[in-house]
Amino acid sequence: MIESYAVLLVAALAVVAVVWLAVERIATGRLAVRDRVLVNLQTGDAVTGVLWSRRGRLVVIRDAAVMSPGQREPRPVDGDVIVDRDQVAFVQRVGG
Numbered sequence: 001m002i003e004s005y006a007v008l009l010v011a012a013l014a015v016v017a018v019v020w021l022a023v024e025r026i027a028t029g030r031l032a033v034r035d036r037v038l039v040n041l042q043t044g045d046a047v048t049g050v051l052w053s054r055r056g057r058l059v060v061i062r063d064a065a066v067m068s069p070g071q072r073e074p075r076p077v078d079g080d081v082i083v084d085r086d087q088v089a090f091v092q093r094v095g096g
Helices: 002-029
Strands: 036-041 046-055 058-067 081-084 088-093
Touching: 036 058, 046 081
Parallel strands: none
Antiparallel strands: 036 046, 036 088, 046 058, 058 081
16 A cells, blocks of 8 residues: 555656656747847857757857957857857847
8 A cells, every 4th residue: 555655656756857847948948049149158258149049958059250358349150159058158138
């Protein structure tokens, strides 16, 4: 009898954990996606552009330009810029 309650408890906790992770992923998965952002990197450089997607540990920026400390104008970059989240200090939404 106690064993069946233990199994039910473990199953209920597993369901709660799965639902929690799904809600968290949905809620944070679209945060600022398709908005113009400034991604500040741990190195002090920054990337500005449109946050196109977040795929696992990667952040994809389109229509990107790179800015370095002391540089007056951003340098346009061909193609998408892909940044690992470990390299991101913080992200700012800039406009709209």
